[in-house]
Amino acid sequence: MPNSQFFPPNKFIKKFLEKFWERPNSLVPSLLFWGEKSTGKTTTAYYFAQALLCSKSPKVWGGCGKCDSCQMFRKNVHPDLLIVKSENSEHNTISIKDIRGDEEQEGVINFLSYHPQLSSYRVVIIEESERMTLEAQNAFLKTLEEPNPYAVIILISHHPQKLLPTILSRVISLRFTRVSTAAIKKYLMKQFSLPEKEAENIAVESGGRIGEAIRLTDKSYQKERESKKKILKDILSQPFFQQSIIIEKIIKESQENPSNLNELLTLWLRMLIKNKKFVLAKMIFQAYETINSSNVNKQLLLENILLQYKYELSRNN
Ligand SMILES: [Zn+2]
Numbered sequence: 001m002p003n004s005q006f007f008p009p010n011k012f013i014k015k016f017l018e019k020f021w022e023r024p025n026s027l028v029p030s031l032l033f034w035g036e037k038s039t040g041k042t043t044t045a046y047y048f049a050q051a052l053l054c055s056k057s058p059k060v061w062g063g064c065g066k067c068d069s070c071q072m073f074r075k076n077v078h079p080d081l082l083i084v085k086s087e088n089s090e091h092n093t094i095s096i097k098d099i100r101g102d103e104e105q106e107g108v109i110n111f112l113s114y115h116p117q118l119s120s121y122r123v124v125i126i127e128e129s130e131r132m133t134l135e136a137q138n139a140f141l142k143t144l145e146e147p148n149p150y151a152v153i154i155l156i157s158h159h160p161q162k163l164l165p166t167i168l169s170r171v172i173s174l175r176f177t178r179v180s181t182a183a184i185k186k187y188l189m190k191q192f193s194l195p196e197k198e199a200e201n202i203a204v205e206s207g208g209r210i211g212e213a214i215r216l217t218d219k220s221y222q223k224e225r226e227s228k229k230k231i232l233k234d235i236l237s238q239p240f241f242q243q244s245i246i247i248e249k250i251i252k253e254s255q256e257n258p259s260n261l262n263e264l265l266t267l268w269l270r271m272l273i274k275n276k277k278f279v280l281a282k283m284i285f286q287a288y289e290t291i292n293s294s295n296v297n298k299q300l301l302l303e304n305i306l307l308q309y310k311y312e313l314s315r316n317n
Contacts, residue, residue: 262292
């Protein structure tokens with residue numbers, strides 16, 4: 001679980017969600033948190049959920065941290081919380097089994113068929129909800145149509161257009177966006193007690209994405225990022241045949257951890273934007289989208305981009 005000082009920097013979203021704490025046991029509509037990556041969607045969902053489940057009042061973001069409910073939440077064993085992710089599955093999808101559940105696996109539908117055990121709500125968070133298969137989305141729709149009064153359903157997505165229109169019409173959509181670096185700087189100084197200079201550096205580095213900014217307050221994450229930057233620089237300085245070998249290795253590794261390749265592409269993209277190489281940046285962005293939404297040959301695609309990159313650089317110099 002992330003740091004306990006979090007709340008969403010977007011004032012509208014913050015106020016909107018806090019409204020559900022004002023009256024005890026108020027109905028919470030099904031929600032969709034959408035927007036680009038690292039803008040705080042998942043963190044907001046977790047902190048909101050923990051607050052809802054916390055037994056102390058008045059409620060605060062992330063709960064009191066001390067009651068039984070908060071302790072179990074932090075240990076990831078809260079009986080009234082179900083988190084659905086695609087990463088455990090074979091094809092990186094959320095299947096109908098994840099939605100329905102069966103004797104051996106808890107699914108959304110069987111989870112919500114039981115009354116809350118410890119709190120007044122049963123909370124379901126579906127991360128990367130666009131990864132639900134069509135079958136899963138159709139099964140899930142029934143739950144959205146007749147939700148139990150204690151059910152809180154939060155869908156998270158950076159590709160909501162991949163969700164069925166019938167799902168979208170039954171949720172309240174909250175859009176998460178980048179915020180100004182000045183706002184992030186202020187937030188980090190206040191919530192994380194960071195010195196001004198450090199807060200400013202992180203704010204700039206985060207590109208206005210609060211999720212990224214919070215990750216960057218973690219020194220080990222910063223270190224990891226620095227080493228990724230070095231890997232990227234190494235790749236770009238190699239002759240083509242070497243690049244090809246390195247890429248093959250990275251693709252192999254990313255089969256186990258897809259975020260590795262994504263992070264590398266994101267770093268590259270941001271480096272290009274920083275250097276005002278917008279044509280190349282657009283190319284990387286498209287490659288990123290293609291890699292994450294189809295079964296394209298990654299090796300070929302990346303080799304092509306590297307060739308194009310070399311060509312564009314030689315043309316500009
Ligand atoms: Zn608590």
